[in-house]
């Protein structure tokens with residue numbers, strides 16, 4: 001299990017690095033998917049199969065598909081890749097990279113000092129216990145996120161709404177067409 | 186609401202019905218003819234492999250008039266004319282390139298002598314394209330084909346091989362233009 | 368002791384490896400045979416014979432087709448994004464074959480007895496989307512792209528209904544483990560208490576593997592052949608076999624989840640499983656022979672306005688009953 005954990009972790013790091021450095025957005029997304037899959041394997045190795053599969057279903061399987069979907073429609077070409085490459089000049093990324101590195105070291109130091117690094121053991125957290133945790137001590141968080149999602153749903157439904165009281169799209173279109181023609185006359 | 190329920194029921198039953206009807210086709214008779222074992226019936230006027238036919242007397246019908254060659258939309262017939270000592274025309278070579286022929290039958294319609302005829306045979310596949318070019322020896326059959334009893338030279342007004350002018354069937358004696366008698 | 372493994376461990380690892388190989392090869396073989404079965408059955412329902420020349424009953428037609436497809440030129444269009452273009456067909460084979468790992472064919476014949484089996488299946492089917500999307504995008508062809516976009520929307524939508532319809536089954540069995548779900552159907556097959564879920568799952572499965580009548584991503588009449596327009600040779604063959612693998616997978620799943628898997632009297636478990644799964648494979652073909660492809664907006668409206676409410680109501684009612692009984 002430890003073996004799998006470290007291999008997957010290494011792949012996740014490498015893939016994430018490529019996400020940042022890749023000039024072609026679709027290739028970058030491919031790497032991001034690989035990175036998510038590797039993280040899922042890490043979850044699995046840590047004994048959380050439920051979280052692992054959810055990571056694949058939700059992040060790799062649904063969210064990233066939408067990303068890819070949008071990127072696909074951007075009409076990418078060699079020009080975009082060239083521009084992207086231009087933006088990857090060292091002058092632009094050294095500053096943030098150094099700061100992020102400092103942050104990383106600070107975090108690593110804190111983690112090591114605090115002895116809070118876990119070990120990879122064979123303990124498995126079942127879906128059952130995850131559910132009990134979610135709807136036991138964390139029920140408030142679940143409800144809050146449900147509110148948030150409901151709000152998002154309502155907004156999406158409102159934005160995507162057709163004309164009121166029209167069931168059939170075709171008739172709606174036809175009626176609109178007729179009324180427009182009538183106005184012109 | 187009632188409308189929606191009705192819609193749902195009719196749509197579902199429609200899908201189930203088409204599934205059932207399609208399934209019942211398992212018990213119908215097959216429409217396929219199992220070709221090489223079971224030969225399909227081809228009508229006599231089917232437009233297939235082309236042949237050159239002969240007179241009832243056994244002579245070649247073709248007079249190398251090239252009308253078929255002209256009529257052919259894909260230009261796949263080539264005829265070379267020659268004459269025998271009696272003045273009768275016949276093709277020295279007659280070549281049809283069947284890899285170009287579209288079996289339209291125009292040649293048959295154009296032919297004044299019923300020499301060229303299409304037959305109900307389509308099994309002409311070859312591995313070598315050159316094999317699709319049929320020479321006169323491949324085309325000529327020893328029969329009258331679809332027109333028994335027709336002999337072009339016997340009805341044509343041309344003097345040829347022992348048959349003089351006016352000697353053809355249904356032909357009047359040639360008028361002697363040098364005399365005043367009726 | 369080798370590498371810290373006892374003899375017992377090594378034997379069990381070896382057995383698992385053999386089992387894995389048999390199941391993988393078996394599933395791919397069945398998928399390949401499906402090509403022949405489909406052509407024969409379509410012939411049957413269209414009053415003709417279908418391929419019946421190569422070998423007995425035309426059985427070797429598959430072999431002939433495979434030989435042909437292996438020797439075809441494997442062409443990558445110069446305008447395509449090469450890496451993605453090559454990876455795409457591998458993804459669909461990979462995900463469908465991985466999904467077979469958790470299906471219990473008999474009580475003993477399953478590769479991994481995963482306690483999140485159903486979720487794993489959903490994960491694999493959601494990863495299968497990438498195959499189609501990337502194939503469509505990498506081809507750099509408008510038909511392929513249109514097919515890919517349709518797929519993205521169709522498969523994401525129908526994944527939702529697929530997952531929701533399975534929740535009822537999970538509630539009844541009290542576990543995500545497929546073996547436990549089969550065992551829970553000893554008294555009564557899930558199809559009886561969960562009939563709406565079964566219908567939704569079947570339709571969603573059909574849409575998920577983009578099989579006729581939900582084959583909008585391919586839709587020969589409008590999109591030439593959609594996302595795999597530019598594919599040829601064995602890469603196309605992988606999409607082709609992948610589609611049939613999908614049929615086999617969904618049939619196996621329907622059998623496992625709703626029709627009691629290997630359970631059945633008299634005959635051995637595997638025979639029951641094969642019979643039930645085979646029935647659904649044939650039903651998929653009947654569906655293709657009989658039904659017409661809906662329009663894209665009809666497909667979406669049907670999913671979100673009909674299937675989703677039914678699935679949610681089904682989950683709610685099942686949940687209420689389960690809570691009331693316990």
Ligand code: SF4
Nearest residue numbers: 257286287289290292
């Ligand atoms: S059948 Fe038509 S195409 Fe063929 S040789 Fe005669 S005229 Fe030409």
Ligand code: SF4
Nearest residue numbers: 247248250251253296
């Ligand atoms: S086959 Fe008929 S049309 Fe053709 S050259 Fe001979 S006589 Fe003329």
